[in-house]
Amino acid sequence: MKILIYSILLLIPTLSLGQRAKIAFEKTTFNMGLVQENGGKVTHEFKFTNKGKAPLLIKFIETTCGCTTPKWNRKPIPPGDSGVVTVTFNPKDRPGVFSKKIIVYTNATPPNIVLRLEGEVITKSVDIPTTYPIVVGNLRFTTDTIRLKQAETKHQIINLINTGKKNISILSIFKPNYLEVDCTPLTLGKEMMGNLIIRYLPKHADKIKPDDYVLIKTDQGTTHKFMISNK
Structure with missing residues (x-):
């Protein structure tokens, strides 16, 4: 009888481990590219x-800099459901290259995850027509x-700026399946800079065609093709 009880007690921790939450981020590092010091806060x-079998709870989030502010859902997230950790970076008085660490503490396995927000804050005045020669309405x-x-993983950042007086939002991005394309932020205020970030997936190299392109559409009714070259 004692042996049976002891065996059951040994089994309980094993069962509880199998019922834990498991947090899985799509990406743990994000490069914001060039960020204008006086352009205001930027968010990702x-x-x-x-992906676990128990509700996920983010207990708290720690940042290594007061210039970085996290925001998250404080309610338990059921198994299979998704969520976001929103991180806002204030570039004011922080010129140069940056890499900000964000530590997410949870009840999951593993219990904490490190996220990174990277980029470069620029302070010098920009000659807009020269630096941003491609004109798409009020976006450049x-x-x-x-x-x-084709032989390597490619990471390219295309910078953009809103030269108009009203906000402009990127409504949609059409792309081939061998590319990952992110635009940050999706809405740009007056004179605000942003980044179109392109990642190439080499496993789809055989699918590249000479007339392939990425197409963006804005809420101003403008569209533009970004042609793809593998030369």
């Missing part, structure tokens, strides 16, 4: 899913060519 959402871009190399 780190998306995650609870540094280039409209996406350059890929």
